[in-house]
Amino acid sequence: MRSLAGGGAPALLWRTVLVAALVCGVGLLPWLSRTDPALTVLRARSADRDPDPETLRAIRDDLGLDDGPLALLGRWLGGLLHGDAGTSWVSGGQVLPGVVQALGASLLLMAGALAIAAGTVAAVCARTLRLGARG
Structure with missing residues (x-):
């Protein structure tokens, strides 16, 4: 089987298809859960509110x-x-600022994990590299 790790247009196309499928799958989750999405939104907004038909109809509309x-x-x-990531079903606020804020935290966490991994590799390999340099 040919590896897609080599790069190029076929690999980029394959990755784009996978990302599109993932986004569509996540977007369909409220309907795939076999629960009324309006009921899910109502419970997320206010857990103590009764799901009467008028309230659910208002949420659907x-x-x-x-x-x-x-x-x-x-x-x-x-x-x-067009640069609009949409509106949160729960809070009613714009989604993009929250995504950008979470991305910053995720990148910081990733950088910290990378630094720890690099430090661990350096500590484990230091003796071998030092002995190999002596020849």
Whole structure:
């Protein structure tokens, strides 16, 4: 089997297809869970509120849930192409600032883990490298 790690256009295309499939899968999770997405949103917003039909209808109308998952996913992807990551179903705020903030924390965590890994490799290999340099 040919490795895609070598790079090039086929590898980039394959990775793009995988990312698109992952994004679509995550976007469809509220419907794949076999739970009414409006009920999930209501519970996330206010756990102590009763799920009466009027409240669930208002949430469906507000979020456009009756349009179906593919229409919502299509609108979200269209907005993403214009720099709009959408609005949170729970808080009602913009998603992009939260993603940027989480990305900063994730990059900091990744840099720390990389530094620890590099330090561990240096400590484990130092004696071998020193003995190899003596020849």
